[in-house]
Amino acid sequence: MTVRYIRVKPIVDLFAPAVRAFGTIAVVGRVTPPSTPDPKNPPIGINEPTAFTEPGTALLRAPGELGDAIDLAFRQTPGPTLIYGVRVGGADPDWGAALAKVAALNVQLVMLAKTEVTGETAGEGGPIAKLVDHVTTVSNTGGDGMERLGVAMLAKGATGLPTSPPEVASALANERMVYIAHKSNQDAAAAVTGTIAGYQPHISLLLKPVNIATDQFTPTEIETINGTEDETTGPAGHGVNWLTTPSLIPGAGVYLGEGYTGNPGGGKKFIDTVRVVDDVSFRLKAQLIKTIGNLRISRSGLRALVAQMEAVLDPLVQAEVLDGFELVVPLLTVLDKDPATLTAAEVALVDKAHAERFVQVLAAVEYAGAIHRVSITLKFN
Numbered sequence: 153m154t155v156r157y158i159r160v161k162p163i164v165d166l167f168a169p170a171v172r173a174f175g176t177i178a179v180v181g182r183v184t185p186p187s188t189p190d191p192k193n194p195p196i197g198i199n200e201p202t203a204f205t206e207p208g209t210a211l212l213r214a215p216g217e218l219g220d221a222i223d224l225a226f227r228q229t230p231g232p233t234l235i236y237g238v239r240v241g242g243a244d245p246d247w248g249a250a251l252a253k254v255a256a257l258n259v260q261l262v263m264l265a266k267t268e269v270t271g272e273t274a275g276e277g278g279p280i281a282k283l284v285d286h287v288t289t290v291s292n293t294g295g296d297g298m299e300r301l302g303v304a305m306l307a308k309g310a311t312g313l314p315t316s317p318p319e320v321a322s323a324l325a326n327e328r329m330v331y332i333a334h335k336s337n338q339d340a341a342a343a344v345t346g347t348i349a350g351y352q353p354h355i356s357l358l359l360k361p362v363n364i365a366t367d368q369f370t371p372t373e374i375e376t377i378n379g380t381e382d383e384t385t386g387p388a389g390h391g392v393n394w395l396t397t398p399s400l401i402p403g404a405g406v407y408l409g410e411g412y413t414g415n416p417g418g419g420k421k422f423i424d425t426v427r428v429v430d431d432v433s434f435r436l437k438a439q440l441i442k443t444i445g446n447l448r449i450s451r452s453g454l455r456a457l458v459a460q461m462e463a464v465l466d467p468l469v470q471a472e473v474l475d476g477f478e479l480v481v482p483l484l485t486v487l488d489k490d491p492a493t494l495t496a497a498e499v500a501l502v503d504k505a506h507a508e509r510f511v512q513v514l515a516a517v518e519y520a521g522a523i524h525r526v527s528i529t530l531k532f533n
Contacts, residue, residue, distance in 0.1 A: 167442050169435070169438035169439045169441075170297075170434075170438040170441075171438070172297045172430075172431065172434040172435070172438070173234075173258065173260065174260055174349075174352060174353050174427065174431060175232050175233070175260060175261070175348070175349030175350060175351075176232065176233075176234045176235070176236070176257075176258065176259045176260055176261070176349070177225060177232050177234075177235045177236070177259060177260075177261045177262070177263070177345055177346070177349050178201070178235075178236045178238060178254045178257050178259040178261070178262045178263075179218060179221050179222050179225065179235060179236070179237050179238070179262075179263055179264075179265055179342065179345075180218075180238045180240060180247065180250045180251060180254065180262070180263070180264050180265065181214075181216070181217045181218035181221055181237075181238075181239070181240065181264060181265025181266060181267075182216055182217045182218060182239070182240055182245060182265065182266075183195055183196065183214050183215060183216045183217075183218050183219070183239045184215055184216030184217075185215065186215060190212065193209070193212035193213050194213065195213060195214065195215070195239070196213050196214050196237060196239050197239065198239050198240065198241035199238065199239070199240070199241070199246075199249055199250050199253050200238070200239070200253075201236045201237070201238050201253050201254065201257055202214070202236065202237050202238075202239075203234060203235075203236055204222055204226075204234075204235050204236070204237055205233065205234060205235075206226065207222060207223035207226040207227065210222035210223055210226075210235070210237060211223055213237075214237045214239060217265040217266040217339075218237050218238075218239055218265045219237070220265070220266070220339060220342075221263070221265035221266065221339045221341075221342035222235050222237055222265075222342070224338060224339055224342040224343050224346065224363075224364070225342045225343065225345055225346030225349070226346060227346070227363050228343060228346035228347045228349075228350055228361075228362065228363050229350070229361065229363065230350030230351065231346045231347070231349060231350045232346055232349035232350065236254070236257050236259060238250045238253055238254055245279075247264065247279040247282045247283075248282050251282055251283065251286040254286065255286065255289075255290050255294065255298075258297065258298070259300060260299070260300050260301065260349075260427075260430075261300060261301055261302075261303060261345050261348060261349055262283065262286065262287060262300055262301070262302050262303070263283075263302065263303045263304065263341045263342060263345045264279050264280070264283055264304065264341070265339060265341075265342065266339050267279050267280065267304065267305075267341075268304075268305055268306060268307045268308075269304050269305065269306050269307070269310075269313060269314065269324070269331060270307055270314055271314040271316050271317060271320055274313075274314060274320045274323065274324055275317060275319075275320055276319075280304055280324075281323060283302045283304060283329075284302060284323060284324065284326050284328075284329055286302065287300050287301060287302040287326075287328040287329065288326060288328055291328055291430075296434065296437055297434050297437075299430040299433075299434075300328070301328050301329070301330055301348070301423070301426065301427070302326075302328060302329045302330070303329075303330045303332070303341045303344055303345040303348070304329065304330070304331055304332070304341050305331070305332045305333075305334055305339070305340040305341040305344075306331060306332065306333045306334070306392065308334065308335055308336065308337070309335050310333060311333060311369070311373050311376040311377045311392075312333075312376065312377065312390065312392060313331060313390075313391065313392060324391075324414060325391060325414060325415040325417075325418070326413075326414045326415050327413040327414065327415040327418045327419070327420045327426055328413070328414070328426065329413065329414030329415075330344065330348070330393065330412075330413065330414060330423055331391060331392045331393065331414050332344050332392070332393055332394070332395070333369070333377050333392050333393065333394040333395070334364075334366050334394070334395050335366050335367035335368065335369065335395075336364050336365060336366035336367070336395070337365070338364050338365060338366075340364060340366070340395065343362050343363060343364040344362060344393070344408065346363075347360055347361070347362050347363075347408065348423065353424060353427035353428045353430070353431040354424055354427075354428050354431075354473045355424060355522075356411050356422065356423075356424050356521070356522035356524065357393075357408050357410075357411035357422075357423050357424065358408065358409075358410055358411045358522070358524055359398070359401070359407045359408065359409075360407060360408050361405050361406065361407055362395060362406045362407060362408055363406070364395065364406055365406075366395050366406055368395075368396065368397055369394055369395075369396065374394060374396070374409065377390065377392050377394050377409075378390065378392075378394070378409075378410065381525070383527045383529075384527070386524065386525050387410065387412075387421070387524050387525060389410065389412045389416035389421060390412075390416070391412055391413065391414045391415055391416050392412065392414075393408055393409055393410045393411065393412055394408075394409040394410070395407070395408065395409065396408075396409040410524075411423045411424060411524075413425075413426055422521065422524075424521070424522070425519065425521070428473065428519060432464075432465075432468070432474075432517065435464045436461060436464050436465075436515075439460050439461070439463065439464045440457070440460055440461070443456070443457055443460060449483070449505050449506055449509065449511060450487065451484065451487045451488060454481050454483060454484040454487065454511065455484070457481070457511070457513070458479050458481060458484070458513075461479055461513070461515065462479070465477045465479075465515075465517065472520055473519075473520060474517055474518060474519060474520060475518040475519070475520045476517075476518045477515065477516060477517045477518065478515070478516040479513060479514070479515050480513070480514040480515075480516075481511065481512070481513050481514075482501075482512060482514070483501065483502065483505050483511055483512070486498045486501055486502060487502065
């Protein structure tokens with residue numbers, strides 16, 4: 153046998169973590185079938201999710217409010233690459249049944265075509281109320297990666313969310329909803345949904361272009377929508393965004409006036425914050441799934457666990473999505489000690505981890521949010 157001074161036995165065990173999309177949309181709406189159906193492009197079935205990758209097919213197969221909304225969402229720059237259309241049927245549509253179909257779709261944004269937020273639609277049993285319940289329930293209890301945001305538009309010219317009946321206000325205050333004030337005859341929710349879908353989760357939606365025709369709010373109306381600000385305060389916010397044409401941006405385009413969630417007082421004031429939390433959570437889960445059933449509850453195993461989490465978070469720090477992070481594994485702190493010095497409580501902690509096969513990791517992440525306001529004191533001498 154030939155003498156080999158160095159022997160290498162390659163073992164290939166490559167693993168590619170799952171990747172979560174960030175801009176797939178589900179649009180639920182009415183279809184108005186043509187009087188003479190096109191056999192090559194039959195209307196989509198009721199409550200049958202249909203995937204569209206360009207607007208032309210949507211206009212042919214989902215004519216009416218649904219197709220128009222999908223078309224407008226696709227016409228944003230940047231915009232979505234995939235939109236699911238779900239048709240509701242009948243004079244009194246069953247929005248709940250359609251949203252139940254959407255619950256099984258891997259989407260991140262959901263909207264109802266040409267449906268305004270009013271006291272009636274947001275009241276008990278109304279379509280907007282069902283949308284709020286949908287995004288909350290699926291995000292909290294759905295499968296991994298099913299977290300989502302809902303987008304809805306106010307009535308044309310409205311400057312605030314309805315407060316009557318009284319229970320509507322508290323129901324609409326939701327960090328997983330995005331509300332749009334506008335003065336457009338088009339579906340403003342569709343346009344803004346398409347805009348959100350075109351940007352990575354950590355990108356602020358403030359002053360991003362929206363392809364829509366709309367009249368402008370007056371400064372007084374914007375102050376009503378947003379609340380009062382001065383040189384000492386940051387963004388105010390009442391949970392409603394608006395469409396605007398800033399004079400400082402050349403070209404007279406339409407832009408999103410802010411990036412608030414529907415509950416600015418709930419801790420996640422901005423849309424990108426909610427999207428980043430969803431994105432980072434999924435990245436960590438996707439990276440760590442292979443450790444389940446493989447890594448041992450030992451010093452080497454827990455160090456490998458930390459290394460895998462660092463492999464997810466370090467690139468986000470380098471990309472300036474995160475300012476930094478800290479990972480703490482309480483059990484690893486105990487295992488790093490001399491076994492002879494462990495207290496009875498620490499020994500019990502190790503024994504419990506081995507028996508229950510459960511490890512707790514504490515992760516503190518500092519998110520690097522974008523600038524939304526700048527206050528300049530200009531002094532001339």
